[in-house]
Amino acid sequence: MKRSKIAPFRLDPNPNSIDPDALLKLCSEDGFQQFIDVLDRAVIVLDEEHRILALNKAAEATTGIHRSVACGVSVEVMSARSRVDLKPLASGHAIGHRSLMLRWRDEPGEVPASLHVLARAGMPCISLALLHLPATGAARPKTAETRPLLRSDTLPLYQSRLEPLIELGVRAFQARRRILLLGETGVGKTTLVMQMHRQAIGVDRPFVHVNCSSISETLFEAEMFGYERGAFTGALASGKPGFIEAASGGTLFLDEIGDMPRSQQAKLLKFLEDGCIQPVGGVRQKAVDVFVVCATNRDLAEDVRERCFREDLYYRIAMIPLTVPPLREYREELPGLIDTMVANLNLTRRCRLVLSQDCRRLMVEHGYPGNMRELIGIIGRLDLLADEVAGVEHLPPQMVSGLRGEPLQAPPSLDDDEDAVVGQPLKTRVKAYERRLIENALRAAPSKRQAARALGIDIASLLRKLQE
Numbered sequence: 001m002k003r004s005k006i007a008p009f010r011l012d013p014n015p016n017s018i019d020p021d022a023l024l025k026l027c028s029e030d031g032f033q034q035f036i037d038v039l040d041r042a043v044i045v046l047d048e049e050h051r052i053l054a055l056n057k058a059a060e061a062t063t064g065i066h067r068s069v070a071c072g073v074s075v076e077v078m079s080a081r082s083r084v085d086l087k088p089l090a091s092g093h094a095i096g097h098r099s100l101m102l103r104w105r106d107e108p109g110e111v112p113a114s115l116h117v118l119a120r121a122g123m124p125c126i127s128l129a130l131l132h133l134p135a136t137g138a139a140r141p142k143t144a145e146t147r148p149l150l151r152s153d154t155l156p157l158y159q160s161r162l163e164p165l166i167e168l169g170v171r172a173f174q175a176r177r178r179i180l181l182l183g184e185t186g187v188g189k190t191t192l193v194m195q196m197h198r199q200a201i202g203v204d205r206p207f208v209h210v211n212c213s214s215i216s217e218t219l220f221e222a223e224m225f226g227y228e229r230g231a232f233t234g235a236l237a238s239g240k241p242g243f244i245e246a247a248s249g250g251t252l253f254l255d256e257i258g259d260m261p262r263s264q265q266a267k268l269l270k271f272l273e274d275g276c277i278q279p280v281g282g283v284r285q286k287a288v289d290v291f292v293v294c295a296t297n298r299d300l301a302e303d304v305r306e307r308c309f310r311e312d313l314y315y316r317i318a319m320i321p322l323t324v325p326p327l328r329e330y331r332e333e334l335p336g337l338i339d340t341m342v343a344n345l346n347l348t349r350r351c352r353l354v355l356s357q358d359c360r361r362l363m364v365e366h367g368y369p370g371n372m373r374e375l376i377g378i379i380g381r382l383d384l385l386a387d388e389v390a391g392v393e394h395l396p397p398q399m400v401s402g403l404r405g406e407p408l409q410a411p412p413s414l415d416d417d418e419d420a421v422v423g424q425p426l427k428t429r430v431k432a433y434e435r436r437l438i439e440n441a442l443r444a445a446p447s448k449r450q451a452a453r454a455l456g457i458d459i460a461s462l463l464r465k466l467q468e
Contacts, residue, residue, distance in 0.1 A: 033067075042131035050075045050090040053126070062111070062131055066343030081340065084111055089129050102131070105198070165322055166195055172320045173200030173251075173291060178272075180257075180317050181295035183324030184458055186373030189295040190255065192324065197251045201291075206250035210243045213259035220264045222280045225271075231281025244277050247290045257317065258298035258309060265310045272316045292317070299459040302448065326461075327371040334364050341379050353383065356391045362399055369456075431468075438465060 036043045036056035042063075045053040052070045060066055063082040070078055079086040085103045095117050102111040112132040117125050172179050173196055181189045190209065197207050215223050226242030227235055244252060254260075260268070271277055272292065276285040294317045303309035327334070338360065346352045355363070359382075368374050378399075382390040392400050438455065445451035452462040 040133075042133060044075075044086075044089070044129040044131075046075060046089065046127040046129065048125055050127070052078060058133070059131065060347065062133065064344060065340065066347060084131075089113075089115055089127070095125060105195070162192070162324070165324070166192060166199070168320070169193075169196040169322060170200045173197070176291065178291075178317050178319045179293045180300070180319075180321045181293070181324060182300075182321060182460060183295075183297060184326045184371055184461065185297050186371035187324045187326055188372050189324055190253070193251070193253050193293050193295065196293075197253075201250060206247050207253065208243050208247035208250070209253045209255060211255045213256040217261040217263065220261060221267060224264075224268070225277045225279050227280035228282045231279070235281075239279070239281075242277065242279065244271065244288055244290060245286065248288050250290065252290045252292050254292065254294045254317075256296055257294040258296040258300055258303055262308065262310065265313050269310065269313045269316060272313075294318075297458055297460065299463055302459055302463070306447075306449075323460075327368045327375065335360075337375070338363055338379075341375070342382075345379060345383055349383070351388045353386060354389050355382075356389055358392045359390050359395060362392065362395060366399055434465070438462065 033054065033056075036054065039056055040058060042059035042061075043054075043056045044059050045055070047053050051072060051074050055063075055067050055070055060070075063070075063078070063084055063086070065078060065082055075086050075090045083105055085105060088100045088102060098115045098117075100113045100115055102113050104111065114130045114132070116128045116130075118128065169179055169192065179193075179196075181192065183189055194207065197205070210224070222231070222235075222240075222242070224242050224244060226240055226245055229235065229237055229239045231239070271288075275289065276287050278285045300309055300314055300318070304311045304314050330337075338355070342353055342355060363378065370377070378396065381396065382394050385394045438451070441451040441454050442448065445454055448462060449459050452459045455462065
């Protein structure tokens, strides 16, 4: 059999000797992917616009992104979705070889890398990136086979557009300015705080997550500030440090801060003012160096007006208020998000999972009131119930009721005149209809909070819609 001649191509020991035209041709060859997949070193090939042309299995395991999603996408976009910060690969077009250090996003340490920008006569250059991963040691990444892919604390893909928000949060961490994260349940507030903590402080510092709504009012002070031996009946003989002391030197994340009992808010305010705690039963105060971040899905400004939340505490914790948008506001990114999550899931499955056309359409059109948490649950459900093809029958019942012909609840009739929106685009008419629904709910309810409950949304969404 006569073999076809291909221009010389090798990765070692001298990548600068690679013929760029041969590399570009090889990227389109059927056998090229099989060739780079057998290499232990992570390989990423970029075109002149820093879009990914090819990557091997080692690069998939390192970044946590499947090639079906990565190829054709700019390295800047993929960097926000990757376990490794890939942005340095897109810095400049200078011909030659450069050594780089790429930062891990979810663990300490860096990845040594080399970037080879290859010249082409009269043509745009292409780049070859090699990630030099150690064979052993703590810095070696977890592979896709051992790393859980469907986790609520994984940075959501759709939040790649929230990179400015994360960067502002990191600067606030470093400047010791307190952050208040606002947003609906399930949008990933905890994930963002952990990401900010890792980038600004590091994973070696303590991170204590406290759900304020899960602590009873009678135990709140002892759990938050700790207690001395014999402080009360049933107390441990050795005493117990509280959440604040446990987070010393790191981050204390107070989730659902709006549900904190008002009777305990003054004690937290004192700690935020002087940085000292006094355990229950103790007579001496302790100075604790800890950075406090708060989050809530409630409208704390409205709670302050209704005297459910202390005004002075609100201004202490809300130096930098940051709002995390819900998943439905990222409708254009949703198809790519779903495809990426399925592709990452397939890295650990024996049989490749494929979404049927109707299944994918319903997932894209769904409103996701549970936001990212709901989407993660749906992907996990498909992984469990479907063998190779995920169909409509594998989706949750509430997503497919309309497709199966079951009667849907008719919208309430409105007496308002619709002549003003007749002939207008659909989006304008939907906005007007939504506005009338909100106005009717406000007239029928004694407060905005109760109107939001009647509409099935939270108070923050209602206030945002009123401002639109």
